[in-house]
Amino acid sequence: MLQQRSHRVRHSSLRMEAARMRGFTLMELMIVVVIIGVIAAIAYPNYQESVRKSRRADAKTTLSDLAAREEQHFNDNKTYTSSAATLGVTLNGTTTQQGFYNITIASCPPPGTLASCYVITATATGLQASDTKCATLTYTSSGSRGSTPAGGSCW
Numbered sequence: 001m002l003q004q005r006s007h008r009v010r011h012s013s014l015r016m017e018a019a020r021m022r023g024f025t026l027m028e029l030m031i032v033v034v035i036i037g038v039i040a041a042i043a044y045p046n047y048q049e050s051v052r053k054s055r056r057a058d059a060k061t062t063l064s065d066l067a068a069r070e071e072q073h074f075n076d077n078k079t080y081t082s083s084a085a086t087l088g089v090t091l092n093g094t095t096t097q098q099g100f101y102n103i104t105i106a107s108c109p110p111p112g113t114l115a116s117c118y119v120i121t122a123t124a125t126g127l128q129a130s131d132t133k134c135a136t137l138t139y140t141s142s143g144s145r146g147s148t149p150a151g152g153s154c155w
Contacts, residue, residue, distance in 0.1 A: 052131040056154060059101040059122035063139040065089065066105065066120050070141065080118040080141065082106060100128035101137075108140065117141040 069087035070080050082105045084091050094102050101122040108117035122137045124130075134154035138146040147154035 048130075052128065052133075055098070055100045055128050056131070056134055056137070058096045058098040058128075059124075059137045060155065062089075062091075062096045062101065062103060063120050063122055063137060063145075066103070067139050067141075067143075070105075070118055070120070074141075079115045080107075082114060082118070095125065096122065099126060101125060 066084065066087060066089060069089060073087055074080055081087060084103065084105065091097075091103055092099055094104070096103060102125050104121045104123070106119050106121070107114040108119055118141045120139045124135050129135075133149070134147045136148045137154055140146075145155045
């Protein structure tokens with residue numbers, strides 16, 4: 001009987017030790033949560049900037065396409081136009097295909113007129129409006145590309 005009791009005690013302590021060794025402590029879990037939080041705090045802003053940068057391709061593509069069509073229109077009609085529809089481009093209202101930029105076509109600043117030059121402007125809108133590094137992109141009839149605020153590496 002004493003041997004049976006000794007066996008039960010030993011078996012019980014082994015079970016308790018095994019149960020204690022399974023799983024993680026709260027401290028270990030909290031350390032993992034902190035590490036994940038630090039990684040997320042660093043990675044998420046970088047991810048957001050990459051997304052904004054990739055969306056700029058929507059504006060660049062549209063501006064380049066419109067500029068090429070403006071030049072073709074000038075060759076055919078000896079004047080530029082402020083209408084994307086005249087150029088054969090279908091915009092979603094006044095926005096690019098993906099909807100991240102509003103597009104405007106205008107004559108150059110005075111004394112420029114549509115007969116001699118144009119400026120196509122893409123202004124960030126919607127989800128892209130948080131892109132403060134490249135709020136607007138421009139393309140002119142002289143082939144110059146710009147952005148505001150100036151000095152950004154938007155192109």
